[in-house]
Amino acid sequence: MGGFLNILKPPGMSSHDVIGFVRRVLHIKRVGHAGTLDPAAAGVLPIAVGQSARLIEYLELADKTYRAEVKLGIATDSGDDTGEIIESMTDFVPPTAAQIEAVLKKFTGRITQVPPAHSAIKINGRRACDLIREGKSVEIPSREIMIHRLELLAQRADTILIDTDCSKGTYIRSLCADIGAALGIPATMAFLVRRRVGDFRLEDALTLEEFQEQGINALLDPSNFLSHLERYDLNPLREKAFCNGLSTGERKHIPEHDTLKVYASGKFIGIGRFDRSTMEVVPVKVLKQ
Incomplete structure (x- = not known):
C-alpha cells in the first residue's frame, strides 16, 4: 500500500x-x-x-496558497488569536484600500521574515514553542522567503482578508503581524485556510x-503531485541499475535542476540527484515497483 x-x-x-x-x-x-x-x-x-x-x-x-483574515488593533505573543494579547489599539483610523494595497506591494517578491517564536522552528535541536513553555527565551533567526502574489480580497473597519501564493518556509502569522506594523497598527492572524500545496x-x-x-x-x-520537480526520462536499459543504487551512466541530457523525478518506460521510479561533477543522475529515493 x-x-x-x-x-x-x-x-x-x-x-x-x-x-x-x-x-x-x-x-x-x-x-x-x-x-x-x-x-x-x-x-x-x-x-x-x-x-x-x-x-x-x-x-x-x-509553493503554497493561503487565505488569511488579519485582525487589526491587537497583537499577540503567538501571532494568532489563540495567544495572549501583548499590545492593543482601539482608537486607530481604519486604513484605506489604497493604503493597504501599497503596504502589500512592499511584501511582494523576495523578502526577509522572522518566524514566530511560538512555532516548531528548531533551536539547537529543540522546538522553539517547547522552549517557551519551559520559560526560556528564544531568538529566531530571520529567513528569506518568496511572496509570489499578495492580494487584498476584502476589508472591514478592523479586519483585512488577504490571499497569497508563497514559497515554503513562509509563516502567515508573521506576515499578518508585519503588515499591521507597516500600517502602524497592531495586528494578528484571526483565521487561516491553506488552499493549495503544490x-x-x-x-x-x-x-x-x-x-x-x-x-x-x-x-x-x-x-x-510532483510537478514542481523536473522530470528526467531514464534509458530503460539503465532502470535496473538505477533501482539497485547505481548512477545512470548516461550523459545525453543536462537537466536544469539537481533534484529530479525519474521515469523509465513512462513509469515513475523515484527521485534522483544530478551530479554536475560526473554529469550523471544518482538515485536518492527508489520506489519499489
Missing part, C-alpha cells in the same frame, strides 16, 4: 491528530504529512502513506468523513 492523500484538515484538530485518524482507517503505521497546519487553521494537508512517505520532503518544497488543491481535498468512506480508494498516484 502506498500513495498520497489530499485531506481537508478541520479547525480544532492538529496535523498529528489527522495522521492518527488516517492510520486507524487504513490500518497502516507508516503515514506522514507535509507542511504542518496549526490546530486552529484549516485546509489542505498532503499526507503520504506507505513507501510514498519517503517522498514527503519533496512535497514540502512546493498540486494539492482545496477543491479536491477530502473531508475526514469522505476519506473514511473511500478508504484505500482515496490513495493518489504520487507522480501526479
